Amino acid sequence: MLSVQVRRVYDEPQSDDGLRVLVDGVWPRGIAKQRLAHDEWLRDLAPSSDLRRWFGHDRSKFAEFRRRYRTELDTATARQTLDRLRATTTTVTLLTATKDVQHSHAAVLAELLENGQPDEGGDPACWLAGVCPECGRFVPDEPPTTCPGCGTRITQD
Structure with missing residues (x-):
């Protein structure tokens, strides 16, 4: 079962963090790219600039923001x-x-991530060949050869 947690980039990494993924559309202020302990930056998952500006971190708009953002995320990518x-x-x-x-x-x-989306025919097993057997990180190479996280060589059986 997948465990998902949300932390601020300014917080110290924890031993139970697992895969650390930055999900903001822009790089966080005051942090050098070399200093942020992260495995991936998935800026394409961030809300659009228009939606972010409309929301403006106003808690009273969160339910509508959530609905609109989920609509933005309803793409194959x-x-x-x-x-x-x-x-x-x-x-x-x-x-x-x-x-x-x-x-x-x-x-x-x-x-x-925790609850999923309606099944659109995709299968997470399709990505299995790109997962490091040692540390569980995704290896973006095609085909995967060496894990950037732990250095394990990946062989295709």
């Missing part, structure tokens, strides 16, 4: 990315610079 994250590890930590993580796009993504 977003579904594939979410399915890949579900298939690659048992723990995913979504990282965001947002102060109120409970009322953020990262919280909506966490909900989608």
Whole structure:
């Protein structure tokens, strides 16, 4: 079962973080790219600029923001990315610079990762060949050869 948590990018990494994925559309202020402990930056999963501006972190708009954002995520590319994250590890930590993580796009993504979306015919097993057998990270090479996380050589059986 997949465990998803949301943390601020400014918080110290924890031993139980698993795969650490930045999900903001822009790089967080005040953090050098080399200093952020993260495995991936999935900026394409961030809400559109128009939606982000409309929401403005106004809690009273969160329910509508959630609905609109889920609509934005209803694309084949977003579904594939979410399915890949579900298939690659048992723990995913979504990282965001947002102060109120409970009322953020990262919280909506966490909900989608944990509860899924209606089945559109995709199968997370399709990504299995790209998962490192040692650490569980997804290897983006095609075909995968060496895990960037732990250095394990990956052979195709």
